[in-house]
Amino acid sequence: MSRPPFTPTVAALPKLVPFVGPEAMERARGRPFRARLGANESVFGPSPLAVAAMREAAGENWKYSDPESYELRAVIAAYHEVPVECVVVGEGIDGLLGLTCSLFLTPGSPVVTTDGAYPTFNFHVLAHGGKVHAVPMRAFREDVPRLIETAKTVCAPLIYVSNPNSPMGTWWTAGDIAAFIAELPPETLLVLDEAYCDTAPEPTSPAIDVSNPQIIRYRTFSKAYGLAGARIGYAVGERSTIEAFDKVRNHYGINRVGQLGAYAALRDQDYLKGAVAQIAASRNRIRAIAEANGLSSLPSAASFVAVDCGADGAFASRVLTGLLDRDVFVRKPVAKGLEHFIRISCGQDEDLALFAGALSDVLASVHA
């Protein structure tokens, strides 16, 4: 009486969780956080039109949602001025990254990414047996020229780039990215994760060119659109590549309420503009709090700020622990060269006031 063996890939995988959620931390602590500034959610929430659409949809949740997500894909396609066949909707960018691995990776496939960039991408690569080649950041930015060089050397089918980048908030301009695209080796696909593009200064994202089969663009409703709980992301790319997702995706995986919420959110660009302005103001406030505490921070194009704790990684870990102990949920990078930072998501004024008080208190206590 035994189960069949796991695949060699699964058997070789360590127990890995990309991010421990704040709820698990709260269960372990035995009390809730007072400020939720660690998961790069948007505390400013989604458009009220999206909330209204989701409330209304709740009563119709006995129906499966359209497995083609046609109406949502149609408004996304119109927004980006691309054919609807060039858009696929998934369970967040995370889900689409996993499917991308299913399309292109077999055990042993080399994949190039940045050390300290999005761990969930690495998680999916490893789950498909891929081999991660990680390049360090350069001046806290993803070193795209070196990523491309490495892809050439190892013949990688996939290069992962996030622009803007998490956890640092740094970015390349649209012109830079366009120049990198021109340098891609043949038979390499650029997985361009633009989760944070909506909060970035113009121009950060080059125009979407669905005639180029070497790039897929990944977008989400989880960040600036304020719908992290809805789990709706999408990918835009060349038609035959996007259509291949239909061979591997969970056709009935997209929930109805989230789908209708995202549809309403995308159509309310005025609200999005306002949320982006609130996020920008919050970024400035986080940087000012850091400065008031004698700490520097990186300019950020994303919905969070990386604050340099001014000493080594062990010191930053003590700051992180102190903030968590004071009920302020934030995170910190762990990659070499980034360990002296902590990362604070944008928040409401009251969230940031809690953060400011906790930070001063923590710094006084760890210096003492």
Next chain:
Amino acid sequence: MSRPPFTPTVAALPKLVPFVGPEAMERARGRPFRARLGANESVFGPSPLAVAAMREAAGENWKYSDPESYELRAVIAAYHEVPVECVVVGEGIDGLLGLTCSLFLTPGSPVVTTDGAYPTFNFHVLAHGGKVHAVPMRAFREDVPRLIETAKTVCAPLIYVSNPNSPMGTWWTAGDIAAFIAELPPETLLVLDEAYCDTAPEPTSPAIDVSNPQIIRYRTFSKAYGLAGARIGYAVGERSTIEAFDKVRNHYGINRVGQLGAYAALRDQDYLKGAVAQIAASRNRIRAIAEANGLSSLPSAASFVAVDCGADGAFASRVLTGLLDRDVFVRKPVAKGLEHFIRISCGQDEDLALFAGALSDVLASVHA
């Protein structure tokens, strides 16, 4: 300028969609259906407590949901009297079937299932490069003894059994299933899909035994619980098997609103009992409508009824087309030996009145 090649498995896959959704059919027809009786949803909807929970959750949808789905797993575990570590939540049973394939299948792995059983399982097997060995039904039931014999012959790591079965609504008793489990060859896992167990007569499901690593049980909130749009399913099994899902699943794939809706729905067992009674009454009504039209039907333990159109598959296809043309959405099996049936999901009285009128009309016209 070309993308990397798809994996050999993906490249070899035909364009396959498990089920074309009614929305796509409506777009093609240019008008909506008047009765939605084809997708085995529950028109009786979820508990009002679940609807209220989802409405309230809509305003909090800026937060990611707990990636461990801990509270939902805890109530599921308590309901089944198993440890919480033996429960994994996924994007419907569909999502969990795909993950099961990720855990156990490599290209060429043999998998045993029933010809005409759940096509979405086959879809995931093929997407993982597995080879489907399909056994015909016997007296419109899944021929589990022969499935087990075939698994022995081909050394299959996975056997798929649905109990009750779709599209026929037939079932085995709990005692039968327990006897089959005792006959499983070593290193074969029984994928026991119990999507429709909540509407089945007692005892259809044997007690869940999480000490046996050869079975995973799959349950859903999409059927009797009336939450198809929420995309919440779960699997229960031996702890080390269930924990392995963490190596391959999309940790942030479960939407917040659906998770809270499922939590509320599970806790309202009184409502579920009422919905199950409504489904049972609707089944009887469908069978009576069939009989009134001179057609026989199969006793069903599920939330639908398979009606024998009384002639060959081509005739049943004409009946199906006639019903669709009259704005009644139903489906029909396509597997050999089942083609003369159509399948009607349970509905409200007004849905079934539309079906009854359309069926009489269609039969008159196809006989003419």
